[in-house]
């Protein structure tokens with residue numbers, strides 16, 4: 001339902017390191033050759049582009065447009081050290097450059113329209129990558145701070161869950177509690193545990209079921225979407241203004257998956273991905289389609305789950321933004337009907353059998369997530385990410401340091417929105433805590449975490 005690929009599987013990626021050590025990857029993913037490929041952070045799948053006119057688009061045409069889009073996208077990353085940006089957002093920059101380029105195209109009108117329609121699909125693709133409704137919401141200046149590691153994206157043949165399972169196996173049993181939502185983290189206090197008379201703790205964590213835990217330190221890793229909704233009551237006393245501002249300003253949007261299982265594959269056997277192009281769309285058009293009536297137009301395409309012997313004939317579609325959030329409000333049957341219609345239009349086959357099963361994520365409605373992952377929104381910058389990552393209390397002179405620490409993907413300045421960013425942020429906070437204690441002194445109190 002969530003993470004699928006290791007983005008940039010190579011030596012500096014901790015998820016890749018751990019997965020390799022645990023033997024969770026196949027040989028190809030582990031190969032030196034694979035680790036050296038500069039793929040630009042996105043999975044490069046051999047895809048077929050279908051259009052709503054029921055035809056397969058020329059692979060050469062699609063590749064040409066894809067190259068144009070990635071060249072423009074690379075340009076947007078060059079503003080990272082600029083003192084001024086020409087426009088506030090990545091979307092506006094891309095559209096401005098496309099408007100310039102179109103004037104020089106010598107194609108006939110129909111080909112121009114088709115190229116714009118393909119470009120529009122890549123805008124939607126980027127919305128999925130950034131987890132945003134529109135690239136107009138993504139800040140141009142900081143965009144290049146997001147760092148892509150080398151390596152051709154790979155998956156876990158037995159599922160991503162193998163990684164946390166292995167990591168958990170090295171911890172004492174019952175050190176992780178599930179289905180135990182925290183209601184409030186109180187800090188800056190003096191709490192006493194009955195069994196530890198005389199010892200005071202600055203932090204108390206109260207769960208929704210009323211159970212309380214005392215601690216010297218707590219690391220908060222809830223999603224930014226949850227913090228946006230609840231930070232005023234979740235942390236007591238409330239966060240300092242700079243941190244609250246960072247939470248408000250950073251972006252946290254929705255990217256969802258829709259899995260469709262078919263009795264028979266309608267796609268060619270070697271096809272690993274299907275791109276979906278709506279021929280009447282353009283990134284230069286003033287208004288997009290009606291969200292409620294045509295939410296399905298935001299679907300960028302489908303990944304074919306591999307290998308079919310393991311998964312059956314399953315496609316995984318992706319869609320981001322408000323359309324994705326609207327999709328969450330529909331029933332499975334409504335989603336299935338809409339997508340059957342889309343696929344019939346793409347294939348030009350009005351009798352194509354509907355999928356036998358649908359399964360989708362609903363990350364925006366999920367109360368402990370409220371979206372998918374973070375991005376640097378217009379009006380924010382990498383400094384907000386660093387502000388969010390700052391521990392409490394802020395006052396360096398306070399003798400009770402590091403009471404509340406913050407980790408999670410949204411606190412990693414260059415790898416936000418990824419699993420490796422999440423892992424590294426956790427290690428960063430673990431190191432911060434370790435540096436507070438002199439582990440050679442055995443008489444020290446063992447801190448409660």
Ligand SMILES: Cc1cc2nc3c(=O)[nH]c(=O)nc-3n(C[C@H](O)[C@H](O)[C@H](O)COP(=O)(O)OP(=O)(O)OC[C@H]3O[C@@H](n4cnc5c(N)ncnc54)[C@H](O)[C@@H]3O)c2cc1C
Nearest residue numbers: 002003004005181182222223368372408409417418419422
């Ligand atoms: C559709 C989708 C596809 C993705 N694909 C990829 C991919 O291919 N590769 C990649 O690297 N990344 C991918 N990601 C991003 C990746 O999943 C995240 O970056 C990563 O999971 C973030 O980890 P985290 O620990 O910061 O947050 P999370 O994984 O969101 O974990 C936060 C946890 O906090 C819990 N929580 C929230 N509130 C409370 C509370 N009050 N009390 C107790 N617990 C609470 C939540 O239930 C959750 O378990 C994808 C994400 C989505 C949604």
